[in-house]
Amino acid sequence: MADQNVVHGVCPHDCYDTCGLDLYTDGERITRIAGDAGHPLTRGFLCLKVNRYMERLYHPDRVLYPLRRSGPKGSGAYVRVSWHEAMAEIAERLRAILQEYGGEAVLPYSFAGNMGTLAGGALDARFFQAIGATQLDRTICTASGNAALRWVFGTCLGPDPETIPQTRFVLLWGANPMATNIHQVPLLEEARKAGARIWTIDPLRTDTAARYDRHLRPRPGTDLPLALGLGRRLLETGSFDRAFVEEHAEGFATYRPIAEPWTLEKTAEATGIPEEDIAELAEHLGTVRPLLLRVGYGVQRQRRSAAVVWAISALSILTGAWRDVGGGLLLSNGDAFPLRSLSESSSGARTVNMVQLGQALLDLRDPPVKALIVYNANPAATAPDQSQVLAGLAREDLFTVVHEQMPTDTTKFADFILPAAMAMEVWDLHTSYWHRYVQLSRPAAPPPGEAVSNAEFFRRMARALDLTEPGLYDDDLSLIRQALATDDPALAGITLETLAEAPVQKLRIPAATRPFVDTRIKTPGGRLRLTPPPGTAPEAWDVGPLRAAQEFHLLTPSTRETIKSSFGNVASLRRGHPEPELLMAEEDMQRLGVGSGEMVRVYNHRGSLSLKVVPSPVPQPGTVVSYAVRWNHESGGRNVNQLTSAELADFGGGATFYTTRVTVHRDDDPRPAYT
Ligand SMILES: Nc1nc2c(c(=O)[nH]1)N[C@H]1C(S)=C(S)[C@@H](COP(=O)(O)OP(=O)(O)OC[C@H]3O[C@@H](n4cnc5c(=O)[nH]c(N)nc54)[C@H](O)[C@@H]3O)O[C@H]1N2
Ligand SMILES: Nc1nc2c(c(=O)[nH]1)N[C@H]1C(S)=C(S)[C@@H](COP(=O)(O)OP(=O)(O)OC[C@H]3O[C@@H](n4cnc5c(=O)[nH]c(N)nc54)[C@H](O)[C@@H]3O)O[C@H]1N2
Ligand code: SF4
Ligand SMILES: [Mo]
Numbered sequence: 176m177a178d179q180n181v182v183h184g185v186c187p188h189d190c191y192d193t194c195g196l197d198l199y200t201d202g203e204r205i206t207r208i209a210g211d212a213g214h215p216l217t218r219g220f221l222c223l224k225v226n227r228y229m230e231r232l233y234h235p236d237r238v239l240y241p242l243r244r245s246g247p248k249g250s251g252a253y254v255r256v257s258w259h260e261a262m263a264e265i266a267e268r269l270r271a272i273l274q275e276y277g278g279e280a281v282l283p284y285s286f287a288g289n290m291g292t293l294a295g296g297a298l299d300a301r302f303f304q305a306i307g308a309t310q311l312d313r314t315i316c317t318a319s320g321n322a323a324l325r326w327v328f329g330t331c332l333g334p335d336p337e338t339i340p341q342t343r344f345v346l347l348w349g350a351n352p353m354a355t356n357i358h359q360v361p362l363l364e365e366a367r368k369a370g371a372r373i374w375t376i377d378p379l380r381t382d383t384a385a386r387y388d389r390h391l392r393p394r395p396g397t398d399l400p401l402a403l404g405l406g407r408r409l410l411e412t413g414s415f416d417r418a419f420v421e422e423h424a425e426g427f428a429t430y431r432p433i434a435e436p437w438t439l440e441k442t443a444e445a446t447g448i449p450e451e452d453i454a455e456l457a458e459h460l461g462t463v464r465p466l467l468l469r470v471g472y473g474v475q476r477q478r479r480s481a482a483v484v485w486a487i488s489a490l491s492i493l494t495g496a497w498r499d500v501g502g503g504l505l506l507s508n509g510d511a512f513p514l515r516s517l518s519e520s521s522s523g524a525r526t527v528n529m530v531q532l533g534q535a536l537l538d539l540r541d542p543p544v545k546a547l548i549v550y551n552a553n554p555a556a557t558a559p560d561q562s563q564v565l566a567g568l569a570r571e572d573l574f575t576v577v578h579e580q581m582p583t584d585t586t587k588f589a590d591f592i593l594p595a596a597m598a599m600e601v602w603d604l605h606t607s608y609w610h611r612y613v614q615l616s617r618p619a620a621p622p623p624g625e626a627v628s629n630a631e632f633f634r635r636m637a638r639a640l641d642l643t644e645p646g647l648y649d650d651d652l653s654l655i656r657q658a659l660a661t662d663d664p665a666l667a668g669i670t671l672e673t674l675a676e677a678p679v680q681k682l683r684i685p686a687a688t689r690p691f692v693d694t695r696i697k698t699p700g701g702r703l704r705l706t707p708p709p710g711t712a713p714e715a716w717d718v719g720p721l722r723a724a725q726e727f728h729l730l731t732p733s734t735r736e737t738i739k740s741s742f743g744n745v746a747s748l749r750r751g752h753p754e755p756e757l758l759m760a761e762e763d764m765q766r767l768g769v770g771s772g773e774m775v776r777v778y779n780h781r782g783s784l785s786l787k788v789v790p791s792p793v794p795q796p797g798t799v800v801s802y803a804v805r806w807n808h809e810s811g812g813r814n815v816n817q818l819t820s821a822e823l824a825d826f827g828g829g830a831t832f833y834t835t836r837v838t839v840h841r842d843d844d845p846r847p848a849y850t
Pocket of ligand 4: 189
């Protein structure tokens with residue numbers, strides 16, 4: 176047997192942590208995947224899912240060869256073809272579509288299945304620009320929260336997570352690091368040992384909420400009144416940092432009357448949180464330093480997403496939390512990395528918001544969408560308003576190409592499935608939306624079968640269409656060089672050559688640099704904005720009460736066992752929860768007369784689904800939970816996204832997965848479906 180080598184890799188999944196990996200290889204195959212102990216933040220341990228990665232990497236179902244559909248759409252019948260045949264036929268179909276309908280009849284659909292710089296936004300973007308394809312607005316996850324951050328702060332930047340141990344009060348707001356950001360937990364423990372208090376604001380009793388000092392449990396979707404009520408309380412008690420506001424902010428006169436109506440009494444009524452808890456939290460915010468508001472993306476999957484993130488951001492300004500190292504607000508550090516973009520920002524072609532994929536496939540005209548090219552995503556399972564999405568994907572006249580590693584719910588609708596390499600088999604460059612490290616990911620073994628990287632897939636697409644722009648054919652290492660070719664001091668000395676020697680390098684920004692105090696504020700006025708984002712209407716807040724005894728608020732957040740649909744066929748992760756479940760408070764189960772393990776019908780005007788009820792302390796009465804996202808074929812070709820809405824949030828075009836109301840009945844209940 177050949178010697179074992181260890182190669183540096185990076186976990187490519189859509190996760191805050193962006194772990195460094197040690198890839199053990201015999202040159203032909205990867206033999207073991209472990210955490211890189213040399214990564215200062217991810218510290219050599221991995222999460223539950225990636226500890227099982229060998230099961231995913233060489234899974235018996237992995238797509239290894241190009242496949243051509245041989246049955247009706249959705250049937251899953253395919254035959255193996257050569258790359259040559261596949262690309263020739265794809266080119267022929269695309270050419271005909273381009274000729275008859277123009278470039279905008281082609282729609283790309285991708286998200287963050289692989290977060291690498293080359294895996295998305297590189298040759299894919301150049302390819303779609305070259306053919307004049309419809310542009311995809313990639314909004315499904317963070318769009319509204321990030322738009323609100325850019326509105327308030329001018330950028331998506333927060334404190335360096337390496338300063339968390341210095342913090343003395345941490346408010347985890349709509350964030351569940353025990354499931355989604357496990358490498359933050361040791362940092363929180365260090366802070367705690369040094370005396371920090373940690374509170375959680377989450378409608379659910381998550382493992383995170385259960386672990387720390389206090390848990391405030393608002394009704395879902397009531398964060399806006401809560402944030403405004405806390406702001407009003409800070410102003411009323413005089414415990415806000417007037418000097419910081421005067422020096423660094425604008426719009427105080429606009430903010431004040433918006434917060435004014437939210438007395439403790441009204442805030443308690445809207446949120447369901449007792450008045451004294453709100454007052455106590457306000458007191459902590461006003462007095463304990465350093466103060467970190469660690470906001471999660473969970474707060475911005477609701478109708479008022481941007482207003483919520485704005486109102487929480489306002490608390491970081493009113494308290495002057497930014498004055499201290501270890502203080503401020505951290506939702507995203509994504510804009511800390513000044514990489515050079517590998518594509519133009521806009522081609523001028525029309526744009527489709529990915530949240531509205533179903534409508535785009537069914538309703539768009541002049542031209543209609545005639546070809547769909549999917550990579551890094553599984554929209555049949557993960558996009559909202561699923562019945563529309565599935566109806567769109569089922570159109571026999573839609574030509575669909577999916578570049579994938581696994582047979583997913585989406586590949587079932589493909590005319591061609593092309594095999595995708597795994598991140599451990601290709602070159603890439605990784606940043607993070609949480610920490611401040613740039614990492615080089617090296618191929619540790621060749622991809623099995625005929626799988627290719629995303630970059631190579633789009634080179635082949637360009638070649639098949641005889642496109643001539645030379646940038647469409649750049650090789651992987653040239654692309655990495657291009658991305659690093661800036662003279663921004665944060666990247667000084669970080670080159671392909673130095674990364675080859677030291678694959679984990681920190682941006683040249685000292686951890687003690689305080690955002691917006693020590694750095695320029697990049698809003699147009701050079702000040703932090705206390706004025707709400709345009710078009711949001713925080714004064715007109717209303718989620719409305721539940722209207723019937725059987726109506727519930729449905730939340731579908733992340734769980735430890737998967738990242739969205741990405742680990743859907745890793746059996747060892749499924750074992751504990753072989754079927755999709757509906758978590759319900761015991762009090763509600765008694766009220767509805769359903770027992771543990773019984774099937775219930777969960778429905779609204781968009782769709783319906785049968786789920787197994789599990790009694791749980793996680794949801795409060797009136798709320799039910801089903802973790803996202805199970806593969807559709809586990810429950811008759813559908814999942815919880817039957818129930819979620821394609822409505823856009825208030826600003827930034829984000830998704831509203833967590834603003835979902837459903838009715839729950841026993842499966843044998845004869846009452847008619849929702850009208
Ligand atoms: N293990 C695991 N890790 C993941 C993922 C995964 O699926 N599994 N997904 C990855 C992805 S794609 C992302 S975007 C991130 C997301 O990770 P997070 O930023 O943590 O966001 P979510 O998991 O969406 O939700 C976090 C919390 O918000 C709560 N929440 C829901 N509604 C409300 C509300 O109205 N108000 C408040 N205050 N809280 C609310 C939920 O109950 C949940 O506990 O995690 C990434 N990491
Ligand atoms: N109900 C509900 N729905 C949700 C959410 C929710 O909270 N509730 N969360 C939403 C959020 S935050 C997000 S980010 C989206 C995520 O939704 P998607 O973007 O669809 O993400 P995944 O389900 O992780 O699917 C990613 C796919 O990419 C494939 N893949 C991985 N690496 C590569 C690669 O290198 N090349 C290619 N070609 N393919 C690759 C994987 O095999 C996987 O099938 O889901 C959203 N959907
Ligand atoms: S999914 Fe997240 S925590 Fe798990 S290995 Fe990947 S980056 Fe690390
Ligand atoms: Mo996400």
